[in-house]
Amino acid sequence: MEQMRRPRLGEFVIESLVKVAGLSSIGFVVLIFFFLLREGVPVFFEVELTNLFSTRWYPTFGLFGTLPLILGSALVTLSAIAIALPLGVVTAVFVREVAPHWAREILKPMIEVLAGIPSVVLGFFGMTLLAPVVRRMLGMPTGLTALTGALILAYMSLPTIISVAEDALDAVPKSYRDAGLALGATQWQTIWRVVVPAARSGIVTAVMLGMGRAIGETMAVMMVTGNAARMPLTLDSLFRPVRTMTATIAAEMGEVAEGSVHYHALFGIGIILFVITFILNLTAAATIFKKRRRGGLR
């Protein structure tokens, strides 16, 4: 009898541990979410909505306009993606389709190492090396601009985009490539017209993941964007300082009194950021789901 029960007991213990671990991680997420809500929601009652979504962020004077921060984040993130997407996809195509076998073996681990560089190091690199170059090239008074941030963010999201896009290309069956070649298409035509479109859902996922990394990134962005809370509405905004939502929270959280309006406002920005990322992920999931249901990709 004893012998019969032993494995059962072991199984029970392991099963419970797994359950506890799983449930507690869900629990922590929920807790964090409620904490965010508890600290952030009050701002929507303490500050009028017209103020909250106005164009000026001067907490000292009771002005809590989050629009410049939201647009700042959007500008930096979208520019970063605009740079990283073509670069990432082309690199993935090179690594998967063109590079000889030995080069692939070297490139793949190198790309993964890039993903592990701490963002503060990249921020430092951006401040000391990239910013002066940007300043000289643009002839602007400062090199700490939205563009500098976008470049650093693009660099940061590249490894994610490359490796996920490469996996997607890798998953395209060889039979598609054979079919393209057998029809008299060149290798390049086969890649661009057959393989890349067939991998499209994976590439969309890659971009969404890269974007998720970019929009939430704080340290490097705070170090290189100049942090001026101005509305980036003119065409040259890309070449001027901006301030993102994340940089605002990080920079100001240390100096606010707990429970003050300003404190609640920073958490309010956190909620807005959360909602935006949530919508992003949801749309990504929805497009992928729709493509799946159509039974393939065009």
Added chain:
Amino acid sequence: MHTIKFSLEHIYFYYGKYMALSDISMTILDRQITALIGPSGCGKSTFLRCLNRMNDTIPGARLEGRVLLDNQDIYAPGVDVVNLRRRVGMVFQRPNPFPQSVFDNVAFGPRVLGLTRNKDELYWLVEQSLRGAALWDEVKDNLKQDALSLSLGQQQRLCIARAIAVSPEVILMDEPCSALDPIATLEIEELMRQLKEQYCIVIVTHNMQQAARVSDWTGFFWLGKLVEFDETQSVFTRPSQKLTEDYITGRAG
């Protein structure tokens, strides 16, 4: 009366050090169906892929001997492989339409090669190709549907339509029916009989009844060698080699 399309002279084929084909010589006639039979692993697919140089994509693969298409050596230096593959189309063992619409699948070749000047011409060519592959009536109402939503038999006919859309001279088929049910198989066989009016067809099959039913010529491969090659009727009724007889009667293989 049939002109010679392919003429092969002492072909040896190697995967690295491994010799997959040895000393194969034969002629393949235009507007005829030539079937290649033999047990699996005997080199049928390898042979077929020599005819449109699809083996070029395999590292370490090497061919000796001469393969003449319309009397031109297709392995001579300076031959345009891309153009060769347009002239010698291929249909694979498993239907492999692109994950795109029916129309885009057939239009792929013409678009890539710039065969048509405008939309109307392209549409016309797609329709002709689908008619040629006996698929038009089944898909004409919904050319935008996803190719992968078709049945396997329809997908294989779509692949044939895609291949004939670039007006090839030869169509190579590597076990085109092995993934299909008996009815779809008969449909493809019927289609092959129609296609041979216009094209030179070479088909690999592991199904001897199929070879006997559709082909004009049959080649029997065994361990990388072409053991017997003759008109289908003679191969099946009075084979010249003992090995062939054993194989087609099921005693070997």
